Amino acid sequence: MSWLSESREFTMTETIDMRPLKEKALNLPEPVKSLILSEPDTLDSQDFISKLGTWERLLKLKETR
Numbered sequence: 001m002s003w004l005s006e007s008r009e010f011t012m013t014e015t016i017d018m019r020p021l022k023e024k025a026l027n028l029p030e031p032v033k034s035l036i037l038s039e040p041d042t043l044d045s046q047d048f049i050s051k052l053g054t055w056e057r058l059l060k061l062k063e064t065r
Contacts, residue, residue, distance in 0.1 A: 013044060013045060013046065014044075014045040015042045015043070015044065015045070016042065016043045016044075016045055016048040017041070017042055018036075018039050018040065018041050018042060018043055018048075019041055021036060022036060022037055022039075022041075025037055028059070029059070029062045031058060032055050032058045032059055032062070035054075035055065035058070036055065039051075
């Protein structure tokens with residue numbers, strides 16, 4: 001049996017505390033502000049990472065208008 005089959009499986013799952021980001025979101029333009037504030041207080045790290053791109057695109061749209 002190889003050491004790989006004996007080792008534990010590791011995942012990249014971590015919980016992100018959204019409360020500090022929600023505090024900062026109070027000063028952001030809509031709709032980013034509402035989207036962030038509507039999130040739960042904790043997010044799985046993978047969910048957080050997948051949402052970052054959307055929030056960034058919305059902020060950039062607001063800057064160009």
